[in-house]
Amino acid sequence: MSIEKILEGIDKTEVESTVGWWETSTGAEFGAAKLKAITKHITAPTDSGIPELDELCRQYNEGPADLSWLVCRIWNHQQGIIHILDKKFPDCSSCGAPHGSEHKPECAWDGY
Numbered sequence: 001m002s003i004e005k006i007l008e009g010i011d012k013t014e015v016e017s018t019v020g021w022w023e024t025s026t027g028a029e030f031g032a033a034k035l036k037a038i039t040k041h042i043t044a045p046t047d048s049g050i051p052e053l054d055e056l057c058r059q060y061n062e063g064p065a066d067l068s069w070l071v072c073r074i075w076n077h078q079q080g081i082i083h084i085l086d087k088k089f090p091d092c093s094s095c096g097a098p099h100g101s102e103h104k105p106e107c108a109w110d111g112y
Helices: 025-042 051-062 068-088
Strands: none
Touching: none
């Protein structure tokens, strides 16, 4: 639910709207200022120039954001890095243990 929906009516009088919070226009002006201050501090920028990030920020600003695509992208990127590291650092030549795993007890290698 968006902040605007949660605070709906904070910037209206009871006469202007059925969801108005205030009896007077002074109260509505106060509410409008507070709403503007709050949204300024919790609104994500949507002008980074990175379309995927801007879209994620737009979703965040509108309410709950679907982060599944972002999580998948991070996962895929991490997997790519692991594959690159595996190629750069091959299996142990002493015991054959895969890079990043425990060496066999009889292995003399004390490196990675």
